[in-house]
Amino acid sequence: xxxxxxxxxxxxxxxWAVAVLKILFPEAQVVRTRDxxxxxxxxxxxxxxxxxxxxxxxFDHHQKGFDGARSSxxxxxxxxxxxxxxxxxxxxxxxxxxxGRQLSDDQARELAQAIDVDVVQxxxxxxxxxxxxAPGGYGLSAVISGFNPNWMDEQRLGYGEAADxxxxxxxxxxxxxxxxVMVNAVKYRVGALLSVEQVRQSxxxxxxxxxxxxxGALPWTTIVRKEMPKVLFVISHNIGEQxxxxxxxxxxxxxxxxxxxxxxxxxxxxxxELAAVTGVPDAGFCHNGRFIAAAKSYEGVRAMAALALRDIxxxxxLVDH
Numbered sequence: 214x215x216x217x218x219x220x221x222x223x224x225x226x227x228x229w230a231v232a233v234l235k236i237l238f239p240e241a242q243v244v245r246t247r248d249x250x251x252x253x254x255x256x257x258x259x260x261x262x263x264x265x266x267x268x269x270x271x272f273d274h275h276q277k278g279f280d281g282a283r284s285s286x287x288x289x290x291x292x293x294x295x296x297x298x299x300x301x302x303x304x305x306x307x308x309x310x311x312x313g314r315q316l317s318d319d320q321a322r323e324l325a326q327a328i329d330v331d332v333v334q335x336x337x338x339x340x341x342x343x344x345x346x347a348p349g350g351y352g353l354s355a356v357i358s359g360f361n362p363n364w365m366d367e368q369r370l371g372y373g374e375a376a377d378x379x380x381x382x383x384x385x386x387x388x389x390x391x392x393x394v395m396v397n398a399v400k401y402r403v404g405a406l407l408s409v410e411q412v413r414q415s416x417x418x419x420x421x422x423x424x425x426x427x428x429g430a431l432p433w434t435t436i437v438r439k440e441m442p443k444v445l446f447v448i449s450h451n452i453g454e455q456x457x458x459x460x461x462x463x464x465x466x467x468x469x470x471x472x473x474x475x476x477x478x479x480x481x482x483x484x485x486e487l488a489a490v491t492g493v494p495d496a497g498f499c500h501n502g503r504f505i506a507a508a509k510s511y512e513g514v515r516a517m518a519a520l521a522l523r524d525i526x527x528x529x530x531l532v533d534h
Contacts, residue, residue, distance in 0.1 A: 214241040217255030217262075218291075220377075221247070223384050225357035225391070226340040227260035229333065230272060230295035232388040232395070233303045234259070245381060260291035267298045274341075283334065290340035296333045300325035307399040314403055324402045332398060353394065360387040405432040412436045423448060423518050429458055437462055445473040446521060448514050451507075456497060457514035459521070461504045475503040476524040493517055 216234050218227050223245075231243055234257055244251060252262045257270040264271035265281060272294040274281060281289040289297070296303075301321040308314050308321070316324070332353065339354035360383045362376060370376040408431040416425040421443040426433060429449030437444050447460045461471035478490050479499035487496040487506075493516045495509035508514040 214238050214257075215244055215255045216241050216257045216259060217244045217246060217252050218259040219247055219261040220245040221380075222361050223357075223380075223387065224260075224340050225336045225354040225387075226290040226292035228357055228384060228387045229292040229336055229391045230259045232391045233295050233299055235388065236303050236306055236392065236395070237299060243385075245384065259295065265294060267294075283329075285334075287334045288337060288341050288343065290337035292333050292336040292340070293329065296325065296329055300329065300333070303395065304328070304399050307396055308403050311396055311400055312403045314407070316403070320406065324399065324406070327402060328395070328398050332394065353391075357387045357391065360384070360390075401432075405435065408432050409436055413440070417441075417444070418515075419518070419522055422446070422522055426450070428452060434463060434466070438464070438466075445525065446475075446518050448518055450511070456507050456509050457511055459506045459508075459514050459518050463504075469502060469504055471504055473521075473525050475499055475506055475521050477503065479503065479506060491517055491520055493520075 216231055216238070218231055235241060235243065241256070244255065246252065247261065252258050255270070257272070258264070259272050260274070262271055262273045263276040264273055265276070265279065272291050273279075274288075274290050274294060281294065283289065283293070287293075301318070301324075304325045305316050305321040308316050308324075335352065336354055339352070362370070362380050362383060366379065367376050370379055411428075411431055412424075412426065412433045413436060415427070417423070418425060421441075422445045424433075424437060424441065424444045424447045426447060426449040429451040430453075431449075433447060433449075437447060444462055447462060449458050449460065451458055459475070461474060464470050464472060479487060480503050481499065481501040482490060483498040484496070487499055488494055493508055493513045495513040496517060497507035497509060499506035506517060508517055
């Protein structure tokens with residue numbers, strides 16, 4: 214099997230697309246060229262060739278009249294075109310290889326769609342010029358672009374075979390980085406998927422306003438935000454650090470605005486200072502932003518949570534009167 218993409222400067226969209234196919238077809242040969250005969254002979258032609266036809270392995274978006282776009286209106290480049298047809302298979306393969314979990318078809322499609330929304334669409338937006346970098350001022354597209362040889366590299370190597378070989382090696386390095394991004398994205402989302410029932414079944418305290426997780430590493434924010442509207446704080450056991458944490462519940466994944474903050478008097482305090490203010494002997498710290506605090510024991514963090522809830526009750530009473 215041969216995967217063909219264009220030579221010369223590469224971008225995140227073509228590197229991502231080829232990396233996806235290389236995960237699914239590890240024995241495939243990757244050829245970077247603009248030679249029409251080689252492109253036509255390839256099993257896949259990525260970001261080159263002027264044809265979009267998944268049935269024949271053609272995934273280009275540069276041809277006149279191309280108008281492929283997501284239902285959201287975000288246009289496709291080669292990353293999205295390949296992910297559209299092979300993303301779910303790639304997710305399933307990575308989940309099995311790196312978590313030991315066989316996903317259902319629906320789960321694989323759901324995770325692939327989430328990764329498209331969080332990552333792939335931004336690579337496409339950057340490539341088609343709809344966004345300079347994606348996301349952010351030094352986002353993934355810019356990072357991958359930085360693997361291309363610059364003018365100093367080309368001047369040092371000349372403009373022949375040595376420079377071509379170096380660019381080829383850099384393309385494969387970029388693919389490795391993007392493969393790691395995919396693996397991490399899949400592992401995180403599989404973990405979140407598997408944690409759902411554990412979070413739902415965790416102990417609810419203080420008339421539903423406090424949730425206790427026995428394993429603080431469980432991803433909980435989405436489930437609590439969507440399904441547990443009464444929960445104001447989450448306490449958890451940080452097994453690795455052998456301490457207990459109290460977290461606020463964010464109202465949105467986009468910011469740190471919480472349903473309720475920890476008490477203002479705790480902000481930025483540590484150890485003895487925090488213990489003096491709270492009356493909890495093993496209180497550890499409270500972040501200056503008042504969204505997380507810690508104690509050494511379960512009893513300590515429960516006491517801090519009770520204090521935080523009473524602080525909210527007092528503030529609400531003042532408002533009511």
